[in-house]
Amino acid sequence: MFMKAAFLNAIKEPLVLRDVPSRQPHDDEVVLRQTLTGICYRDILTRDGFFPRVKLPIIPGHEISGVIEETGDSVHDFKVGQRVASLIYAPCGKCEFCLRGDENLCPNKQTYGEHLDGAYAERIVVKASSLIAVPDGVHDADASLAACVTGMLYNAIGRVGGLKEGQRILISGAGGGVGVHAIQIAKALGGYVIAKTSSPWKSESLLKLGADEVITSDNFDREIKGRFSDGVHLALETVGLPTFERTLRSLRTGGKMVVVGNVDPEPVPLPLGLIILKGNTISGSISSTKKDVEKALDLTARGKIHAFSGRTISLEEVNTAFNDMENRKSLGRILIDVTR
Numbered sequence: 075m076f077m078k079a080a081f082l083n084a085i086k087e088p089l090v091l092r093d094v095p096s097r098q099p100h101d102d103e104v105v106l107r108q109t110l111t112g113i114c115y116r117d118i119l120t121r122d123g124f125f126p127r128v129k130l131p132i133i134p135g136h137e138i139s140g141v142i143e144e145t146g147d148s149v150h151d152f153k154v155g156q157r158v159a160s161l162i163y164a165p166c167g168k169c170e171f172c173l174r175g176d177e178n179l180c181p182n183k184q185t186y187g188e189h190l191d192g193a194y195a196e197r198i199v200v201k202a203s204s205l206i207a208v209p210d211g212v213h214d215a216d217a218s219l220a221a222c223v224t225g226m227l228y229n230a231i232g233r234v235g236g237l238k239e240g241q242r243i244l245i246s247g248a249g250g251g252v253g254v255h256a257i258q259i260a261k262a263l264g265g266y267v268i269a270k271t272s273s274p275w276k277s278e279s280l281l282k283l284g285a286d287e288v289i290t291s292d293n294f295d296r297e298i299k300g301r302f303s304d305g306v307h308l309a310l311e312t313v314g315l316p317t318f319e320r321t322l323r324s325l326r327t328g329g330k331m332v333v334v335g336n337v338d339p340e341p342v343p344l345p346l347g348l349i350i351l352k353g354n355t356i357s358g359s360i361s362s363t364k365k366d367v368e369k370a371l372d373l374t375a376r377g378k379i380h381a382f383s384g385r386t387i388s389l390e391e392v393n394t395a396f397n398d399m400e401n402r403k404s405l406g407r408i409l410i411d412v413t414r
């Protein structure tokens with residue numbers, strides 16, 4: 075059977091659409107028929123060569139959900155016709171991290187869209203070890219964003235950040251595809267949410283999503299310290315270099331910053347006084363485990379969070395969408411309807 079797919083053939087080149095035969099599953103794999111998949115900033119970084127281990131040519135994309143069309147011979151936990159979401163990677167299942175349920179840290183994991191063909195296609199072959207069942211009432215968009223976005227944020231804000239009810243949380247890049255979901259997760263966990271965006275036209279949407287305050291000024295650390303003399307308990311850094319230092323300066327004594335995104339590979343300035351004298355912590359947080367994805371899907375099924383997409387495009391428009399994201403012209407996640 076043939077399917078439409080977008081391919082990255084060479085670094086820094088636009089993606090190219092092709093009709094290709096869909097691959098048969100190996101023993102431990104399933105074939106998913108997809109409808110919606112998300113475009114992640116990581117896909118742009120992949121195109122631009124920031125991940126040297128990418129295997130070319132490759133079908134990009136790792137925000138995966140769908141209905142199982144076919145299962146490999148050794149797959150017994152999932153059935154044809156079942157709706158599932160996938161981790162953004164295939165864990166090895168054998169290392170110390172996989173064995174203790176921290177498979178997001180697996181050093182042997184293979185990422186869809188980088189090492190394994192990804193989601194910019196009508197069908198995708200996924201390892202059964204990456205799959206999570208999707209509860210009834212969860213839309214395809216929510217299922218596709220559960221691993222890379224909402225589950226990742228549950229991990230970053232809830233588990234790594236340890237946000238407690240009533241604590242203040244600053245979210246940088248709040249109008250981006252990650253930020254708009256971070257606002258919702260932080261609210262669902264009981265936080266007081268301060269959303270930072272450099273695009274004032276996004277403010278109203280961010281307040282509607284649940285942000286308690288929106289800050290648009292470049293000196294947002296001073297504004298926060300002016301409003302709350304001791305700063306925020308937790309900061310989620312979704313941007314990286316352009317906001318990093320001011321995000322760190324927004325923390326109260328003993329505060330914590332969790333870094334989940336970086337749009338620029340250059341090193342960031344790190345004033346050590348803020349770490350030593352104020353006892354601040356900086357943690358990285360990567361992706362999500364199956365438990366995080368289950369939590370995110372549960373919050374979705376209970377109506378606490380929902381996928382926020384500015385627009386849905388066809389595979390033909392993917393290069394234009396990349397440009398819009400680079401120029402910050404998009405609000406929320408851009409989704410691809412692979413059936414169009």
Ligand SMILES: [Zn+2]
Binds near residue numbers: 137
């Ligand atoms: Zn992603």
Ligand SMILES: [Zn+2]
Binds near residue numbers: 165168
């Ligand atoms: Zn592992």
